[in-house]
Amino acid sequence: xxxxxxxxxxxxxxxxxxxxxxxxxxxxxxxxxxxxxxxxxxxxxxxxxxxxxxxxxxxxxxxxxxxxxxxxxxxxxxxxxxxxxxxxxxxxxxxxxxxxxxxxxxxxxxxxxxxxxxxxxxxxxxxxxxxxxxxxxxxxxxxxxxxxxxxxxxxxxxxxxxxxxxxxxxxxxxxxxxxxxxxxxxxxxxxxxxxxxxxxxxxxxxxxxxxxxxxxxxxxxxxxxxxxxxxxxxxxxxxxxxxxxxxxxxxxxxxxxxxxxxxxxxxxxxxxxxxxxxxxxx
Amino acid sequence: xxxxxxxxxxxxxxxxxxxxxxxxxxxxxxxxxxxxxxxxxxxxxxxxxxxxxxxxxxxxxxxxxxxxxxxxxxxxxxxxxxxxxxxxxxxxxxxxxxxxxxxxxxxxxxxxxxxxxxxxxxxxxxxxxxxxxxxxxxxxxxxxxxxxxxxxxxxxxxxxxxxxxxxxxxxxxxxxxxxxxxxxxxxxxxxxxxxxxxxxxxxxxxxxxxxxxxxxxxxxxxxxxxxxxxxxxxxxxxxxxxxxxxxxxxxxxxxxxxxxxxxxxxxxxxxxxxxxxxxxxxxxxxxxxxxxxxxxxxxxxxxxxxxxxxxxxxxxxxx
Numbered sequence: 001x002x003x004x005x006x007x008x009x010x011x012x013x014x015x016x017x018x019x020x021x022x023x024x025x026x027x028x029x030x031x032x033x034x035x036x037x038x039x040x041x042x043x044x045x046x047x048x049x050x051x052x053x054x055x056x057x058x059x060x061x062x063x064x065x066x067x068x069x070x071x072x073x074x075x076x077x078x079x080x081x082x083x084x085x086x087x088x089x090x091x092x093x094x095x096x097x098x099x100x101x102x103x104x105x106x107x108x109x110x111x112x113x114x115x116x117x118x119x120x121x122x123x124x125x126x127x128x129x130x131x132x133x134x135x136x137x138x139x140x141x142x143x144x145x146x147x148x149x150x151x152x153x154x155x156x157x158x159x160x161x162x163x164x165x166x167x168x169x170x171x172x173x174x175x176x177x178x179x180x181x182x183x184x185x186x187x188x189x190x191x192x193x194x195x196x197x198x199x200x201x202x203x204x205x206x207x208x209x210x211x212x213x214x215x216x217x218x219x220x221x222x223x224x225x226x227x228x229x230x231x232x233x234x235x236x237x238x239x240x241x242x243x244x245x246x247x248x249x250x251x252x253x254x255x256x257x258x259x260x261x262x263x264x265x266x267x268x269x270x271x272x273x274x275x276x277x278x279x280x281x282x
Numbered sequence: 283x284x285x286x287x288x289x290x291x292x293x294x295x296x297x298x299x300x301x302x303x304x305x306x307x308x309x310x311x312x313x314x315x316x317x318x319x320x321x322x323x324x325x326x327x328x329x330x331x332x333x334x335x336x337x338x339x340x341x342x343x344x345x346x347x348x349x350x351x352x353x354x355x356x357x358x359x360x361x362x363x364x365x366x367x368x369x370x371x372x373x374x375x376x377x378x379x380x381x382x383x384x385x386x387x388x389x390x391x392x393x394x395x396x397x398x399x400x401x402x403x404x405x406x407x408x409x410x411x412x413x414x415x416x417x418x419x420x421x422x423x424x425x426x427x428x429x430x431x432x433x434x435x436x437x438x439x440x441x442x443x444x445x446x447x448x449x450x451x452x453x454x455x456x457x458x459x460x461x462x463x464x465x466x467x468x469x470x471x472x473x474x475x476x477x478x479x480x481x482x483x484x485x486x487x488x489x490x491x492x493x494x495x496x497x498x499x500x501x502x503x504x505x506x507x508x509x510x511x512x513x514x515x516x517x518x519x520x521x522x523x524x525x526x527x528x529x530x531x532x533x534x535x536x537x538x539x540x541x542x543x544x545x546x547x548x549x550x551x552x553x554x555x556x557x558x559x560x561x562x563x564x565x566x567x568x569x570x571x572x573x574x575x576x577x578x579x580x581x582x583x584x585x586x587x588x589x590x591x592x593x594x595x596x597x598x599x600x601x
Contacts, residue, residue, distance in 0.1 A: 136340015
């Protein structure tokens with residue numbers, strides 16, 4: 001079994017501030033409207049995406065293709081509700097779009113699509129693609145002497161994919177210190193615990209041995225995320241892996257570390273009531 | 283053909299700074315001159331094809347035109363999802379230079395024989411599939427790849443294929459070349475089947491059978507207009523391909539004819555490899571011969587099919 005890290009324990013008990021609760025209301029509102037959505041994977045990501053879009057990424061919602069912008073790829077595309085909430089809140093598209101999630105006329109599908117959603121840098125959903133694309137973006141920055149940074153958000157289940165480790169070798173080979181991989185380590189994938197499905201430990205050592213500068217933190221700790229994510233490069237000459245210990249379904253007690261909330265097809269009245277208790281009216 | 287295509291990458295790189303060469307683990311010395319002249323744009327990335335496709339997508343998103351090169355089966359079978367999602371879904375200008383299309387790697391067995399690559403690449407939206415017949419044509423093709431929108435799969439033969447293409451025919455991606463005027467039969471070819479078709483046409487001529495040849499170097503998008511033009515008044519359309527019967531040139535031609543002709547479909551003969559992996563080694567030529575794709579065998583099959591075919595006058599489907 002995985003040894004529980006202090007960061008993982010802290011993630012379990014971390015208290016959420018009002019903005020984190022507000023973003024969760026946006027996510028859960030989309031699920032309510034659509035009658036479906038990946039709840040657990042989005043709720044574990046909120047703080048990572050929030051800190052990126054609020055405090056770190058150099059982006060302009062009015063010019064989403066600005067060549068100078070930082071790039072961020074949500075490789076674990078099924079966590080898209082968190083991304084959509086942030087993009088909408090930051091003005092990339094109207095908040096009202098969130099209500100159309102997965103609908104026939106919506107730009108917002110169950111996985112993010114490049115070209116459809118302003119601010120989405122790559123179509124993801126098939127797992128194990130984002131880090132390689134990120135290597136290409138970061139390498140292009142290096143070759144063109146541009147200063148944008150590339151952030152790639154990966155799921156822990158996702159890193160079962162061999163292509164992720166191919167990309168890790170490639171990133172290290174090129175010394176891409178403008179590339180930052182954030183691993184949403186919520187320790188639960190679709191079927192069950194990552195420890196059971198395909199053990200990942202020792203995860204930090206794995207990334208380290210692949211040539212990455214590795215840091216671990218509580219992925220719901222906004223302050224810690226801010227501090228770490230603002231340090232780019234973390235170590236000159238090395239790509240960075242930031243292992244974010246999180247709780248799947250964070251902020252919704254019924255959903256926390258509960259595989260049944262990986263994807264929801266509809267919310268019952270009692271579940272809707274429980275959500276109101278947890279995050280407020282939504 | 284292969285060396286020519288590689289050298290063209292170097293030439294294009296000299297002309298256009300967007301051009302990159304990305305190899306997995308190619309033979310020692312591949313594009314050595316380019317690696318010396320443009321070391322930053324000559325990338326060797328290891329036997330990690332799935333990653334290389336994704337990486338090339340990222341580079342293409344930033345304005346580069348990557349030419350990704352390895353053995354055909356690894357570009358197709360191994361990283362099909364990356365090709366579909368990273369390249370085709372994003373419609374990025376990455377060029378896949380596939381070494382050893384068809385049976386080039388005959389001695390190395392089924393893992394290295396790309397016998398279904400046209401089918402699976404052709405199935406992908408936004409993908410262009412081109413199979414040049416010889417080194418000269420490969421050169422003309424590569425000239426056109428710089429500014430083509432979207433991904434291209436380039437199926438290469440090996441070195442030493444007889445040069446039969448002609449400069450005066452020109453070359454345009456997506457435009458078939460009429461190598462011999464239509465007669466009793468029109469043979470539609472792709473890649474190095476053109477050489478066999480030319481020899482077969484001579485054998486047929488000796489029997490008094492007029493055989494036209496339409497060289498369909500681009501299998502997708504298929505030049506349906508040229509196809510319809512070529513088959514007017516002919517008694518038989520024969521497709522020749524170094525590929526399994528499913529989904530390749532023969533399928534593409536049959537689909538186009540069914541889509542365009544309401545009635546009076548021409549008699550059709552699809553000559554291809556059988557629907558199985560090749561469990562023989564030897565050479566590309568010996569395997570083609572074994573499976574009825576030598577010039578002799580093609581001529582025999584066409585001549586045999588002709589009397590049985592009914593004369594038909596294909597009409598354009600009126601819609």
